[in-house]
Amino acid sequence: MNRIVFIAIGILVSLLAPLFLDKYVLSILILSLYFAFVGQAWNLMMGFAGQLSLGHALYVGLGAYLGAGFFVQFGLNPWLTIIFAFCASAVLGAFIAWLGFRFAIKGVHFALLTIAFAESARLIFDHLDFFGGTGGLFLPVKGGEDWNFLQLRGQPLMFYYVFLGATAALCLFIRSLLKTRFGYYMMALREDQEAAQSLGIDLLRVKIIAVALSGGIASIGGLLFAFYQNSLFPDHTFAMARSIEFLMGPIVGGVGTLVGPIVGALLLTPLGEAMTALLDLVGLDLPGTKHLFYGLSMLLIMLYLPKGIWPFFEGYITRLFSEKKKNNSHGDASRGDKGKKELAARVV
Amino acid sequence: MSFNPVLRVENLSKSFQGLKAVNNISFRMREGEIVGLIGPNGAGKTTFFNLLAGAITPDTGKIYYFDHEIHNLKPHEISRLGVGRTFQIVKPFKGLTTLDNVIIGALQQHKRLNKAQKHARDILKMLELDRKSHVLAEHLTLPERKRLEVARALATNPKLLLLDEVMAGLRPNEVEVMVDVLLSLNKQLGLSMVVIEHVMRAVMRLSNHVIVLNHGEKIAEGKPETITRDPRVIECYLGEGAIHGCAA
Amino acid sequence: MTTFLSVGLNGVLIGLIYGLMALGLSVVFGVVRVVNFAHGEMMVLAVYGATILNALFRVDPILVAPLIALFMFFLGYGLQRGLINRLLHQAEHVQFIILAAVALILMNLQLMIFGPDAKAATVSYSLETFELGTIILDKVRVYAALISLVVAMALFAFFKRTLLGKTIRACADNLLGAQVVGLDYKHLYAISFGIGSACVGVAGALMSLVFNVTPHLAPELTLLSFVIVIIGGLGSMGGALVAGVFIGIVQAYAGYFTTPSLKSLFSFLLLILVLMFRPQGFFKKAF
Numbered sequence: 001m002n003r004i005v006f007i008a009i010g011i012l013v014s015l016l017a018p019l020f021l022d023k024y025v026l027s028i029l030i031l032s033l034y035f036a037f038v039g040q041a042w043n044l045m046m047g048f049a050g051q052l053s054l055g056h057a058l059y060v061g062l063g064a065y066l067g068a069g070f071f072v073q074f075g076l077n078p079w080l081t082i083i084f085a086f087c088a089s090a091v092l093g094a095f096i097a098w099l100g101f102r103f104a105i106k107g108v109h110f111a112l113l114t115i116a117f118a119e120s121a122r123l124i125f126d127h128l129d130f131f132g133g134t135g136g137l138f139l140p141v142k143g144g145e146d147w148n149f150l151q152l153r154g155q156p157l158m159f160y161y162v163f164l165g166a167t168a169a170l171c172l173f174i175r176s177l178l179k180t181r182f183g184y185y186m187m188a189l190r191e192d193q194e195a196a197q198s199l200g201i202d203l204l205r206v207k208i209i210a211v212a213l214s215g216g217i218a219s220i221g222g223l224l225f226a227f228y229q230n231s232l233f234p235d236h237t238f239a240m241a242r243s244i245e246f247l248m249g250p251i252v253g254g255v256g257t258l259v260g261p262i263v264g265a266l267l268l269t270p271l272g273e274a275m276t277a278l279l280d281l282v283g284l285d286l287p288g289t290k291h292l293f294y295g296l297s298m299l300l301i302m303l304y305l306p307k308g309i310w311p312f313f314e315g316y317i318t319r320l321f322s323e324k325k326k327n328n329s330h331g332d333a334s335r336g337d338k339g340k341k342e343l344a345a346r347v348v
Numbered sequence: 349m350s351f352n353p354v355l356r357v358e359n360l361s362k363s364f365q366g367l368k369a370v371n372n373i374s375f376r377m378r379e380g381e382i383v384g385l386i387g388p389n390g391a392g393k394t395t396f397f398n399l400l401a402g403a404i405t406p407d408t409g410k411i412y413y414f415d416h417e418i419h420n421l422k423p424h425e426i427s428r429l430g431v432g433r434t435f436q437i438v439k440p441f442k443g444l445t446t447l448d449n450v451i452i453g454a455l456q457q458h459k460r461l462n463k464a465q466k467h468a469r470d471i472l473k474m475l476e477l478d479r480k481s482h483v484l485a486e487h488l489t490l491p492e493r494k495r496l497e498v499a500r501a502l503a504t505n506p507k508l509l510l511l512d513e514v515m516a517g518l519r520p521n522e523v524e525v526m527v528d529v530l531l532s533l534n535k536q537l538g539l540s541m542v543v544i545e546h547v548m549r550a551v552m553r554l555s556n557h558v559i560v561l562n563h564g565e566k567i568a569e570g571k572p573e574t575i576t577r578d579p580r581v582i583e584c585y586l587g588e589g590a591i592h593g594c595a596a
Numbered sequence: 597m598t599t600f601l602s603v604g605l606n607g608v609l610i611g612l613i614y615g616l617m618a619l620g621l622s623v624v625f626g627v628v629r630v631v632n633f634a635h636g637e638m639m640v641l642a643v644y645g646a647t648i649l650n651a652l653f654r655v656d657p658i659l660v661a662p663l664i665a666l667f668m669f670f671l672g673y674g675l676q677r678g679l680i681n682r683l684l685h686q687a688e689h690v691q692f693i694i695l696a697a698v699a700l701i702l703m704n705l706q707l708m709i710f711g712p713d714a715k716a717a718t719v720s721y722s723l724e725t726f727e728l729g730t731i732i733l734d735k736v737r738v739y740a741a742l743i744s745l746v747v748a749m750a751l752f753a754f755f756k757r758t759l760l761g762k763t764i765r766a767c768a769d770n771l772l773g774a775q776v777v778g779l780d781y782k783h784l785y786a787i788s789f790g791i792g793s794a795c796v797g798v799a800g801a802l803m804s805l806v807f808n809v810t811p812h813l814a815p816e817l818t819l820l821s822f823v824i825v826i827i828g829g830l831g832s833m834g835g836a837l838v839a840g841v842f843i844g845i846v847q848a849y850a851g852y853f854t855t856p857s858l859k860s861l862f863s864f865l866l867l868i869l870v871l872m873f874r875p876q877g878f879f880k881k882a883f
Contacts, residue, residue: 052689054696103872107688108631112822113871116864119819123861134857181455181464188452191441198401198435199504200427200456240815244700251693256443287712288704295700302694303682 033163036265039249041217047256048186049210055118057242059089063219064226078152086216093215122238139230152227159228254308354379354540360409369395371564382541384555392564402426432506434497440485447481453503491522515547598730603852609741611844615837616744618824620795626831627768627788633695636818637702642800643809650717657801665797672793676786706811714808740802823867829877
């Protein structure tokens with residue numbers, strides 16, 4: 001019961017709060033949700049298919065450029081391009097996963113493969129005039145308080161709800177996915193590949209689908225963000241630093257969990273921005289502080305809490321709820337209830 | 349019981365960097381039989397299993413599972429045909445519950461989650477693990493993990509089960525329980541089994557038929573009682589000259 | 597025709613510097629078996645060290661190279677001893693991410709301290725050239741290439757002839773055996789990382805003469821080093837040098853036939869092909 005109340009309050013706050021926040025804080029929230037969204041997509045590939053991608057900027061950038069490019073050049077509605085971008089990125093991801101499997105490219109080699117693809121994309125887009133080249137691609141911005149959801153043109157507040165909705169939808173999607181046959185197979189893959197095979201699971205198929213989903217979803221995030229930011233540069237969009245930013249949230253929050261990437265992104269992004277803001281106040285303009293903080297956080301978490309923050313605190317929180325339940329219910333907490341809690345904890 | 353051979357192995361060989369791990373092994377097995385596979389350490393038993401399960405491909409020879417040629421198939425394809433296996437060192441899905449572990453096995457035959465769940469529950473009951481349904485696999489004791497391994501493989505509805513040292517690490521009373529479970533599975537479901545074992549008591553109770561491997565070769569084959577008295581077998585375990593030292 | 601040859605020769609010269617850079621990575625990976633994603637960042641650090649000393653004291657990077665190498669040696673030693681030794685038994689992805697984090701930290705520290713602008717070192721002979729008939733070669737490139745070659749040779753000799761070198765190779769070959777014999781592998785690993793970093797130090801100082809470098813170039817340098825090491829074959833030092841020259845040539849011609857800014861693209865595409873068809877590289881383990 002308490003859980004539902006907690007969630008309801010959370011929903012209300014996230015829906016209403018931004019109406020009272022100033023532009024700057026709103027922009028941080030949007031950024032955080034964006035990283036939560038892409039981080040969750042990355043998590044699908046690493047946390048479930050067990051494939052380390054150090055080049056996720058490839059998919060994000062592809063989605064961004066396809067969406068923005070087709071809008072600028074053809075006036076094509078971004079919601080249509082989203083479908084195309086998703087498919088293109090999914091196919092690309094599937095290809096890369098297949099390459100890895102077919103040519104037994106594992107571990108560091110596979111990580112390098114993902115980096116090579118992202119860097120290649122960066123260099124290629126630098127020379128594609130259709131997409132603006134090094135000079136950049138700019139979306140026309142009509143000043144004013146537009147709320148054109150159908151064309152994804154509008155004020156930041158609109159994008160807040162877009163990203164909020166997208167992230168919530170993604171989490172619900174993954175949660176249901178984990179309860180399907182494919183979801184179970186993904187978890188088996190993550191836990192023990194050999195055992196999974198012995199139970200009839202086609203590793204290649206699961207990996208490819210997981211990576212394709214991961215890439216496709218990431219590209220959706222990229223497209224949405226492109227329409228928020230209104231400017232794209234290959235050297236920025238496909239940069240390695242972006243790829244690292246995307247995996248920050250899940251790594252710090254907890255890879256392989258549903259809540260981890262969200263917690264990680266919602267924690268790190270505001271803190272990072274706060275740090276820059278603080279330095280600004282003192283009059284120091286040090287570009288790179290944010291990323292320095294990100295790097296240090298990742299380092300510390302990997303050294304001391306390698307499973308991430310969420311799994312660490314999850315224990316405390318579920319105990320908190322079962323404590324309250326124990327006090328409220330008559331008799332003992334039946335195995336059924338405790339069992340359900342454990343099951344829920346596992347999915348979460 | 350049909351006379352259809354559930355497993356037919358012909359001249360199977362596998363070398364690793366010049367060393368013949370499995371050397372020209374042939375045998376047949378009828379449906380419903382339990383075959384014990386024994387031999388000293390390094391005799392090639394697990395390599396043989398890995399060949400049967402598709403984890404490695406043979407250099408020469410063929411393996412037939414009923415009418416299917418399986419020696420070139422991948423592990424998951426072989427599993428789907430009806431061959432289940434357990435691992436010498438158990439491989440539970442540690443981060444998942446006991447029930448979820450078995451559900452994953454059940455999903456092979458039952459595509460819908462609720463059907464798979466029901467099947468999994470039934471199997472867990474059969475192996476007396478139903479009380480631990482919602483416990484994470486990493487919190488199970490070793491005997492429980494062993495039973496989980498069997499349950500999981502069983503959930504795929506196999507016709508042939510390959511058990512790799514499933515008794516290892518179990519205490520004598522636990523061994524008896526596991527043997528009882530396997531015997532009843534064999535009786536109730538007509539499940540064929542190949543069992544690698546070092547625990548002789550289990551081999552004697554379980555097997556209709558025993559195959560002895562040494563240095564990758566089959567050195568003896570027959571009923572459990574005869575095999576244990578075979579001088580060649582005693583020699584390979586206790587060394588040359590042991591025959592003269594002990595009363596046959 | 598002469599332009600064609602010129603391009604190729606320039607590629608060889610640059611390639612020798614790349615080779616030295618990759619050699620540093622090869623030493624680290626061959627011995628410690630850790631994937632140093634911060635390699636490019638360390639290279640940039642060395643470049644900046646040389647550029648700044650050059651700007652402040654007008655000193656030739658070649659003269660400062662030993663100093664930078666020494667500094668990098670201690671940096672590498674410290675990094676290995678302080679951080680990486682603790683990662684040796686962790687899951688692979690943990691190692692990668694930690695080193696990627698180190699790379700991020702280093703790159704942004706550099707951004708903060710040095711700023712994002714491209715810098716290069718200037719010396720009295722910066723614009724002078726050698727002329728071999730109709731072929732024109734920049735003096736800075738020739739000197740840098742020669743020094744890279746000399747340092748690489750010295751490194752080979754070190755590992756082949758000296759006791760310390762052999763001990764390190766023993767460690768790389770058979771860690772357990774080395775420990776049984778009483779070798780302090782932690783110290784030896786740290787020394788190897790130090791040596792690798794020193795190579796990068798020299799390579800960086802030399803590169804400051806030839807390229808404009810910014811901290812943002814680091815990931816590309818890291819990837820390039822990996823391309824070279826993988827083509828050359830992990831653990832083969834000679835392979836790293838040869839592959840470096842090869843990549844230098846590939847990039848030179850790629851830049852010549854398309855545009856200079858697309859140079860690295862061909863190397864990256866080459867990496868993808870090599871990872872597919874010959875991930876073990878082309879040279880045997882000469883280590």
